[in-house]
Structure formats: structure tokens, C-alpha cells
Amino acid sequence: MSGAVKVLTEFLSGLGRSVFFLLQILRVIPASLLRPQLIVRQLYMLGQLSMIIIVISGIFIGMVLALQGYRTLVRFGASESLGVFVALTIIRELGPVVTALLFAGRAGSSLAAELGLMKATDQLSAMEMMAVDPIERVIAPRFIAGLIAMPLLTMIFAVMSIGVAGGHAVGVELLKVDAGSYWSAIRGSVDLGDIRDSLVKASVFGFAVSWIAVYQGYTAAPNAEGVSRATTSTVVVSSLAILALDFMLTAFMFN
Amino acid sequence: MNPTTATKDVPEDVLVRCRGLHFRQGQRVIYNGIDIDIARGKVTAILGPSGTGKTTLLRLIGGQWRPSAGTIEFDGTDVHKLGRKPLYDLRKRMGMLFQNGALLTDLTVFENVAYPLREHAGIPENLVRDIVLMKLQAVGLRGARDLYPEELSGGMARRVALARAISLDPDMVMYDEPFTGQDPISMAVLIKLIRTLNQSLGLTSIIVSHDIKEVLSIADYAYVISGGKVLGQGTADEIRSSESAFVRQFLNGEPDGPIAFHYKAPAYADELMGAKK
Structure with a gap:
């Protein structure tokens, strides 16, 4: 029993510290926005360098969806609905969720390791000691870049899987x-509401992954094990947070 | 003079004054009421075995950490009573050389030294360039300005960090273990630089180290710390001639003495005979 209480206490105190850390970031965001070159650099590091994996x-997820969808739809003579199947699945669910999971693995882990x-x-x-606030100069630009990059990467993911080479290549060609x-x-x-919901999800996931990554990196123990632990925690906690948030957001969006 | 007790000989013109300093990390007591004065314009050494909290003292003086009790005054201002903005203003008057240099790895040597100037000085870029080149010239690394930190040796990285620490012309520079892991040439270069810069720029220097011989060769005054207390203080000669058992053990590098070779443990015979913990 005391073990459970201890775990709960540690969880709550960690949550409290991370919320306090988030407030510190939010406080310095206006000052960080005055140095856009720092944000642009991080957009390149976190967004551009994640493009290939996204x-x-x-492409592959779009192709697999088209194959699986066609196999089922053709039995009901509804193969012309393949586009709807692929598009709605990608835009509403897989686009934001898979992009966020990949973003956590690629960008979140590197962010935590770099800060650690x-x-x-x-x-x-x-x-x-040089009278420069690291939260303003280092943490906030990375946090903001993560927020901006996630919705953009989600849209790129959707376009690649539904159109260019994914669903279209397999379904049509x-x-x-x-x-x-x-x-x-x-x-x-597909209406604008679907795209709006997709972007909302992507933004929420981007917020969560960036927050978790910078917090884990900034609070890492200053040694090899600490950096390793921070990197692993970022991916694990982010992935669980993405899946839990996705359920909550989907339930909310479907009312 | 008895170096373990004297305080009256500390010069009156004091830049940093620590009084009744207590600091603990978790259950571990690092400082248990120490008084230290850092004389203006002098080189003061803080000596002591590894793990005695010498680096901690620099972080306390810089206001990065807060003491459990006691005060630290920098030029008459209580460091830990300052708000964020005045504390940052105060830090512009302090430079710090970290043990491994702590250079920003994504910036070149030039950009590292220019960093504090661009952040705080508010001067045109051509002036920044001139100042950076002057600082790099002072540490002998003007030719290395385009290198990245990973291309530097340990000694070069510390010299770049030193150029960065003095880029804003601070009143005081704190050196955290500047000689650790250095080859004899790098060590001699650093010793010469610290002494020369202290004189030519009118700096106050604090050197935290356990390289006794090197530090005492340039220090005007030294404190020996262990077990959370100041166990000896005085000029380099006074420290060398100290009769304190601890100071002698530390100076001569004796494995056993007031600082025991064995970590605190139950009786050896009891443990070998199977007595439980």
C-alpha cells in the first residue's frame, strides 16, 4: 500500500514540476518570438529533418490501407468508396496519430538527448552564468518549433498517403x-471539419510531445544514464500520451 | 600565524563575502557554516579534496544555487536576495570558466566568444568582431576562430571558454578546476594566462582546484576546505608551512590521516565473522 502511495506521490510531484516548467516556457514565449532565427533553425532540425521518415x-501506410480497404469493399461492390475509406481514416485518425508517434521517435528523442x-x-x-536565460534561448524555440512542425508534417503525411503515391497509386494505378x-x-x-479536427489533433499532439521532450531533457540527470533515461522516457511517455489524447479528442469530436 | 584560525589578515577590500554559509544536498551536508572572503584584485584559491563542494561554492556565489543558511555578498549586494533581473545584471560582472569549458557546441569559437557580447553589449557587429579577436588574441587562439568546439583539444577549449568569460570585461572570473586533465604545456599556458589576465585586466579571480602546487604558485590567498568547514587559510607560504594535520595530509598527498582511507563501515572482523549488517 505504501508503495502505491509513493508511486502516486512521485507521479503527482513530477506532474506538478512539469506543469511549472511549462508555465516558465509560456512566460518567455513572447521574448522568444522576437528571435525568429532561433525558431527557424529548430524548425529545420525538428521538422525538415523529420520529413523523410514522414x-x-x-506512402506505405496509404498503400497498405488501399490494399486492405479494396479487399473488403470489393466484396460489397463498393470499391469506388476506396478513396473515402483511405481519406477519412488518414485525415481523422492515422495522419495525426502516426505522424505524432514518428515525430516523438525522431524529433522528440533527439530533442531530449540534445538538451540532456x-x-x-x-x-x-x-x-x-552569462546572464542568458536557457529557457528563453534554448527551450522555448524548440517548443515553439515542435508546435509548428507537427501540423505541417501531418498534412504532408496525409497528402503522401492519400494522394501522390499511397492510396492513389495502389487504388487507381x-x-x-x-x-x-x-x-x-x-x-x-471529406469536409473542412475533418481537416480542422485533424489539425487540432496534430497541434495537441505536437504540444504534448514538445512539452514532454523538453521537460525530460531539461531535467535529465547530468550523466550518460540520465540522458539515456530521458530519451527513452520521452518516446514512451509521448507515445502513451498521444494514444490517450487521441481517444479523448476523438470522443469529444464525435460528441 | 596559525592558518586554521586567522581571519584578521584577510584584506579589507573584499569583493565577495560569505558568512555562516550552510548548504546541503538531500541529507548530505556540503557546508556547515563557513566564512570566506575574496579580496578584490587578487587571486584566491579554494582548495580541497574531490567531493568537498568546491564547485558548489562557485554556483552559490553565482546565484545558481541557494544556501540553506548564511549570506553571500558580491560587492556589498546579497546575491540571494536579488530578483531575476538584478541577478542577471550582477552575473554580467562575473565570468565563469567551467571544468570542461561548456562551450556551445553548435557555435564556432568566434561565435562562442561573441555570444555574451551580442546578448548584452548592444554594440555594432564590427565592434563585436574587434573585441572577439582581441580576446582570442589574449588567449592565443585568434587563428582558431572558425573551428567548432569538437575540433579543439581540452586545453584549447578552456582557453576559448576563458576568452568568453572575459568578453564582457567582468570584475571577477571564477575558475572551476581549470587544470584537471591538462598536459604540462596546457597547464603552464593556463597558469600564465590566469595570472596575466588577473593583472592586466584588474580582475578578481577565484580558482577552485585540487592541483595544489600549480594553484599555490599563482594564488595570493588560499582556503582549504573539507567536511563542510574551512580547515586552513592563508597566503601560499602560510599554507605550505601549515602544521594542521589535515592540511599536511592534503599537501603531501598522504593516503591516510584525518581524511581516512577507509569509508565509514562496521568493524572488519565482525563482518568477516558473519555478523549481520
């Missing part, structure tokens, strides 16, 4: 679903 994953190593090598302390049916079904079923 694009390739999008900066701490272990006293770079953050050195900034403090390989399985010979009529291209007009594929795209008109998508136009008829």
Missing part, C-alpha cells in the same frame, strides 16, 4: 479503381 511512412547532453556538459549552466470515383468520393465526403 513521407516514406505516409547540453545539461551534462554544463552548457545550460554556462548560459545562466494498381487495382484499377476509377480515378474519377476515387477523387470525387473524397471530395464528397
